[in-house]
Amino acid sequence: MSPLTPEQLLAEIQGAANPLIVQDLDGVCMDLVKDPLTRSLDRRYVEAAAQMHGRFVVLTNGEHEGKRGVNRLVEAALGDVDQAKREGLYLPGLAAGGVQLQDHHGALSHPGVSDAEMDFLAALPARMEAELEARLPALMPQLSPAQLQSEIQQAVLDTQVSPTINLNGLFGCCGDDVQLQRQLQLMLQELMDALLNLAEQAGLGSSFFLHVAPNLGRDAEGRERLKPAEPGDVGSTDIQFMLRGAIKEAGLLVLINQHIAARSGHAPLGDDFNVRNAPRDHQALLNLCIDAIPADQMPALIGVGDTVTSTASADGRGWLRGGSDRGFLTLLQELGERYGTSNRVVLIDSSGGEVDRPSMADGSLTGITDPEDPLRFDVVMPGGPKQYVAWFQQLAKTAN
Structure with missing residues (x-):
């Protein structure tokens, strides 16, 4: 090869x-x-x-800035929190699939992104948490309310322009139960689809798409396919809510x-x-x-x-x-x-x-x-x- x-x-x-x-x-x-x-x-x-x-x-689907950022x-x-900016040691290039541009001194911009899109994205992490709080208890009754809240806090990645739900922590609670892993993946897909519908209702129907990682390519409608969990390969671990064009x-x-x-x-x-x-x-x-x-x-x-x-x-x-x-x-x-x-x-x-x-x-x-x-x-x-x-x-x- x-x-x-x-x-x-x-x-x-x-x-x-x-x-x-x-x-x-x-x-x-x-x-x-x-x-x-x-x-x-x-x-x-x-x-x-x-x-x-x-x-x-x-060229990454992660982000440069924020508490979870690569910076x-x-x-x-x-x-040293100041050395990278002073000496130009940040990693230059594109993050969030291409909408977050940075030079090696950390100067950041979001070319082509509107204020309305940024405002909608800013509200998403709280909505993601609320949706998980409503959906997870039925799937994972073995977890106490405190455990569920801890897992939700870990699962929701409150990034600036690509809010994400990551299932890795929840997968860790499944043991070898591949069927439960698949149920979590389908739950996540339905949840993120509901958030896309909210964007459409807000007049931003053409602004966003869902990036599934890893995925099995795109279906006939252009949507990225979930990769179902298999023994030894959990498949899709997260879905990012991303700005359209950010590929x-x-x-x-x-x-x-x-x-x-x-x-x-x-x-x-x-x-x-x-x-x-x-x-x-x-x-x-x-x-x-x-x-x-x-x-x-x-x-x-x-x-x-x-x-x-x-x-x-x-x-x-x-x-x-x-x-x-x-x-x-x-x-x-x-x-x-x-x-x-x-x-x-x-x-x-x-x-x-x-x-x-x-x-x-x-x-x-x-x-x-x-x-x-x-x-x-x-x-x-x-x-x-x-x-x-x-x-x-x-x-x-x-x-x-």
Whole structure:
């Protein structure tokens, strides 16, 4: 599956005239955990990212700011709440799927987002808590009121532009009861659908969508499919309430546009290009790049992610492919093919954390890819975030 070793990729990037690493965060440079507040970053990774300035950006469905934001992890890794802003050590790039833009000094913006949308999002965490309080007792009668309240507080992630309900803590209360895990997933889907209906009633019907992580791709109506729990793989663990347009494929084009503007002084897709005004169709995004960006300006792209899924369809006639990193990695690969460049796709094994994920240990990549999958992995790192961070540090040492 992997034509390159990590060492060969290192040499290739070092020899590239204009490389750009576009990297996911959770499961890539830090282990997946049940409670996001317990995440941590390695100080050496943060320092290495700073050394890669101009050649490295993040693209994540998490957020930069807030108590659960990655900026807090950067500050904790450095042991100084002011150093990152002062020295430009924050992780630059796009968060919340592409609507939250940040530079390496922590300057933050939400291009294309309205005040009405921000106000609706601000009220969602309290609504999520109330919905869980109403729905969970019937599903989990074994939990006391105090235990339920504790689990609800852990499950609702009160992020600014992508409020989320995460089931990992509740899954921990299920033991090996896969059926109960599936019931929790369906409950969550119904709950989040109800919140989408509230948005429509508020005149914001076209503003939001639900991001399911991990997922099994999209159905005929464009909705992301839940990945049902199975023994050894809990499937979908959370659903994020996200701003429409906040998909990583569109975010990839925003990052490319900004990278070219920083190098040349001209943004080929326009100074105001963002994920809210970008095309929402995969092929349209690809065509926009081809039409607007000259080949001599396109960077050599290295996409790094961990969440890619593939499961045989129930009728045995095909595959349900999804995962929050699949879209941007596929677009990145296709851009390489169209531009004739050696764009690379790097897959990190995130199964070693606290969350059940398909493992690469046996080399089969079962549950991740399939024999007919158009997405190819140029490099796989079965050693997970620990292996990737060590590799990234090695790359940064030669960056200057």
